[in-house]
Amino acid sequence: MSDSSSYPLTTADGVPLKTSLRRAVRRSRLKALLLVSPLLAFLLIAFVMPIAEMLWRSVDNPEVATALPRTAEALADWNGEALPDEAVYAALAADLEAGDKARSLGKMASRLNYEKSGMRSAVMGTARRIEGVEPPYKPALIAINADWGELATWRVIQRESSPYTLSYYLAAIDRQYSPDGDIVAVPEYMQVYVGLFWRTFWMSAVITLLTLLLGYPVAFLLANLPLRHSNLLMILVLLPFWTSLLVRTTTWIAILQSQGVLNDIMVAVGLIADDARWQMIHNKTGTIIAMTHILLPFMILPLYSVMKTIPPSYMRAARSLGGKPLLSFRRVYFPLTIPGIAAGGILVFILSIGYYITPALVGGQSGRFITNYIAYHMQTSLNWGLAAAIASILLLVVIVLYMLFNRLIGVDKVKLG
Amino acid sequence: MTQTLEAEPRVSRADSPDEPCFARFIDVQKSYDGVELVVKGFNLDIRRGEFVTLLGPSGSGKTTCLMMMAGFETPTHGQILLKNEPINDLPPHKRGIGMVFQNYALFPHMTVAENLAFPLEVRHLSKAEIERKVERALAMVRLDGFGDRRPAQLSGGQQQRVALARALVFEPELVLMDEPLGALDKNLREEMQYEIKRIHADLGVTMIYVTHDQTEALTMSDRIAVFNDGVVQQLASPDTLYEQPDNAFVAYFIGENNRLQGEVVELDGERCAVRLDSGEHVIAKPVAVDAVGARTTLSLRPERVALVSAESAQPLDNRFTAKVLEVIYLGDHLRTRLSVCGNDEFIIKTPNADGFATLRPGDTVDVGWTFRDCRALDA
Numbered sequence: 001m002s003d004s005s006s007y008p009l010t011t012a013d014g015v016p017l018k019t020s021l022r023r024a025v026r027r028s029r030l031k032a033l034l035l036v037s038p039l040l041a042f043l044l045i046a047f048v049m050p051i052a053e054m055l056w057r058s059v060d061n062p063e064v065a066t067a068l069p070r071t072a073e074a075l076a077d078w079n080g081e082a083l084p085d086e087a088v089y090a091a092l093a094a095d096l097e098a099g100d101k102a103r104s105l106g107k108m109a110s111r112l113n114y115e116k117s118g119m120r121s122a123v124m125g126t127a128r129r130i131e132g133v134e135p136p137y138k139p140a141l142i143a144i145n146a147d148w149g150e151l152a153t154w155r156v157i158q159r160e161s162s163p164y165t166l167s168y169y170l171a172a173i174d175r176q177y178s179p180d181g182d183i184v185a186v187p188e189y190m191q192v193y194v195g196l197f198w199r200t201f202w203m204s205a206v207i208t209l210l211t212l213l214l215g216y217p218v219a220f221l222l223a224n225l226p227l228r229h230s231n232l233l234m235i236l237v238l239l240p241f242w243t244s245l246l247v248r249t250t251t252w253i254a255i256l257q258s259q260g261v262l263n264d265i266m267v268a269v270g271l272i273a274d275d276a277r278w279q280m281i282h283n284k285t286g287t288i289i290a291m292t293h294i295l296l297p298f299m300i301l302p303l304y305s306v307m308k309t310i311p312p313s314y315m316r317a318a319r320s321l322g323g324k325p326l327l328s329f330r331r332v333y334f335p336l337t338i339p340g341i342a343a344g345g346i347l348v349f350i351l352s353i354g355y356y357i358t359p360a361l362v363g364g365q366s367g368r369f370i371t372n373y374i375a376y377h378m379q380t381s382l383n384w385g386l387a388a389a390i391a392s393i394l395l396l397v398v399i400v401l402y403m404l405f406n407r408l409i410g411v412d413k414v415k416l417g
Numbered sequence: 418m419t420q421t422l423e424a425e426p427r428v429s430r431a432d433s434p435d436e437p438c439f440a441r442f443i444d445v446q447k448s449y450d451g452v453e454l455v456v457k458g459f460n461l462d463i464r465r466g467e468f469v470t471l472l473g474p475s476g477s478g479k480t481t482c483l484m485m486m487a488g489f490e491t492p493t494h495g496q497i498l499l500k501n502e503p504i505n506d507l508p509p510h511k512r513g514i515g516m517v518f519q520n521y522a523l524f525p526h527m528t529v530a531e532n533l534a535f536p537l538e539v540r541h542l543s544k545a546e547i548e549r550k551v552e553r554a555l556a557m558v559r560l561d562g563f564g565d566r567r568p569a570q571l572s573g574g575q576q577q578r579v580a581l582a583r584a585l586v587f588e589p590e591l592v593l594m595d596e597p598l599g600a601l602d603k604n605l606r607e608e609m610q611y612e613i614k615r616i617h618a619d620l621g622v623t624m625i626y627v628t629h630d631q632t633e634a635l636t637m638s639d640r641i642a643v644f645n646d647g648v649v650q651q652l653a654s655p656d657t658l659y660e661q662p663d664n665a666f667v668a669y670f671i672g673e674n675n676r677l678q679g680e681v682v683e684l685d686g687e688r689c690a691v692r693l694d695s696g697e698h699v700i701a702k703p704v705a706v707d708a709v710g711a712r713t714t715l716s717l718r719p720e721r722v723a724l725v726s727a728e729s730a731q732p733l734d735n736r737f738t739a740k741v742l743e744v745i746y747l748g749d750h751l752r753t754r755l756s757v758c759g760n761d762e763f764i765i766k767t768p769n770a771d772g773f774a775t776l777r778p779g780d781t782v783d784v785g786w787t788f789r790d791c792r793a794l795d796a
Contacts, residue, residue: 321536
């Protein structure tokens with residue numbers, strides 16, 4: 001092209017233009033950075049670090065490596081095809097003796113027990129009797145507990161002595177390592193999580209669809225009413241945000257339970273018999289109704305923001321060109337609202353698969369979400385690794401959905417209000 | 418429908434005896450809030466093939482009238498007829514009226530060709546026919562080959578053409594335009610005015626055009642209805658409107674206009690004498706004054722005021738001495754502000770040509786005009 005591409009541009013005093021520009025904007029950049037730094041710091045501590053911690057915990061596997069350092073080292077080169085040799089047994093004996101003295105074997109024993117039942121008693125029992133055992137250690141240990149003579153035992157120890165593990169993720173999708181080290185499905189009666197994931201996803205999809213069906217006409221009204229009326233309607237839409245989530249959820253219990261308002265009314269007007277009251281709470285129905293209500297604003301607002309930008313002249317043009325009202329809507333208005341539908345849909349779906357309080361309160365046994373099991377493993381079973389693995393899978397789903405959305409619609413289309 | 422896009426160029430069929438008027442507004446009133454009338458008793462007869470413009474300042478009710486014709490607003494009172502059929506209760510999509518909107522209202526998610534095909538598809542035309550008509554319509558607005566573009570990829574003028582083509586592609590007999598050129602810059606606007614005029618002449622289609630731009634109205638229309646305050650102030654051809662305004666509003670709204678306030682002191686049918694507030698007497702043509710003693714506004718077009726040299730003896734009814742206050746150079750003519758009869762906003766226009774004296778601020782000159790050019794209107 002012209003000279004400008006072959007010679008770098010300079011300012012009047014010979015400084016390259018780019019350098020000069022950078023200098024000029026540095027000050028305003030610094031100011032911008034200072035303005036957002038409190039929020040950045042907060043996000044780092046309250047958002048980024050916990051997520052990193054969670055991801056770390058879902059694969060973190062320190063127990064065996066810390067409690068059995070010598071054994072882990074000795075097993076590193078073991079090929080897994082025959083029982084390990086004397087040196088490994090000697091290392092195990094030394095580890096167990098040291099661990100018994102330091103009383104630091106408990107966690108490791110539980111950890112191994114997740115993988116192979118009986119390991120807790122094998123470890124703890126052997127550790128109690130390890131003092132005074134003479135070499136050769138191999139026959140001596142096998143004599144104390146026959147598990148030490150099994151290949152599977154050593155395979156588990158070798159596998160779990162790695163500082164990272166996939167076993168939490170396997171457990172989160174109802175899989176486990178077989179004694180031979182293959183990945184297999186857990187027995188059917190123990191399968192929980194895959195079913196729960198599916199239930200969470202399809203119920204969230206139903207909730208998303210319901211919020212769309214209920215929210216679309218409201219958003220349309222909001223976008224097309226004169227300002228005076230639409231302001232009032234907007235307040236009504238936002239009203240739920242001003243009430244505690246807990247209050248709204250428990251209100252649904254009062255309305256929907258078998259001795260609740262709705263059942264009472266239906267019995268009173270003779271719609272249903274007194275002994276055939278509908279079970280609408282503490283099951284899937286309850287979860288879907290309550291969550292649809294709670295998440296409705298998150299569908300309405302993005303829809304509204306998109307609809308507000310569609311001038312009424314489009315529909316008028318379609319009508320004047322001869323389109324019947326419904327056809328005009330289908331061909332002209334509806335396609336223009338798709339970014340809003342996608343934005344609202346993705347928002348409600350993502351919020352919904354991560355919802356906790358409402359399913360916990362009104363879901364009963366059948367209306368629980370996967371999140372309720374994350375909480376269970378955090379608070380009750382204390383299997384944080386599994387909780388972290390389930391949560392990470394949810395996070396992955398959300399990220400995939402987000403990327404899909406961004407590819408198909410473009411994330412810059414999402415606006416609230 | 419009798420008209421097709423390929424029809425022979427035709428002039429207005431205004432005089433068809435069996436169809437006295439093509440579209441009619443009869444005593445139409447419109448109120449949005451039940452308190453105020455936006456349109457107060459609107460009457461208009463439109464002949465087939467005519468180009469009628471509704472002109473007025475914003476809020477004067479002109480767009481409301483157009484929307485009532487299109488079917489997007491219902492009259493609160495009165496009737497709208499199209500080909501002698503009342504259409505008050507007919508929904509917009511059954512009226513078969515083409516419409517061009519202020520911001521074009523091209524469907525952004527469809528290509529230009531899909532936009533044009535829309536009215537044909539809803540009329541269930543065959544694919545081949547749709548394709549043929551779309552192509553012909555694009556050629557008519559000189560946008561051949563633009564069919565695959567999206568509206569957002571077009572310039573404002575091109576979008577305007579597409580909107581025009583879309584309103585015409587299904588061959589409506591009546592086309593409504595709601596300030597269609599408002600968003601274009603001046604040069605493009607003038608170009609589009611001629612384009613629309615050409616298409617109107619080629620197709621012989623009836624057009625109702627809404628604008629607040631008087632130049633646009635004067636350039637394009639067969640007749641203009643000047644709106645103010647929900648009432649038609651005057652309905653006439655452009656030249657009548659400009660040269661013989663019925664009232665002070667029309668005189669003020671159409672073109673530039675010198676105004677002199679005064680009181681009628683003599684009235685004899687053809688001419689009247691007016692004593693201005695500053696004391697001078699002016700001979701004028703009575704238009705909207707009916708009695709001696711009435712207050713009146715004299716309206717005088719700047720180009721009808723002549724500069725007279727002292728020695729010339731032109732037979733002018735009115736002659737006054739004026740002081741030059743300001744001269745503005747406008748290329749083809751000079752616009753000079755004078756102080757005449759106590760009015761410091763008195764404007765005259767002189768051609769920028771040989772034989773016309775060059776004025777300078779501070780000069781004293783004589784100006785004059787005939788009584789016919791000076792219309793005595795309502796106060």
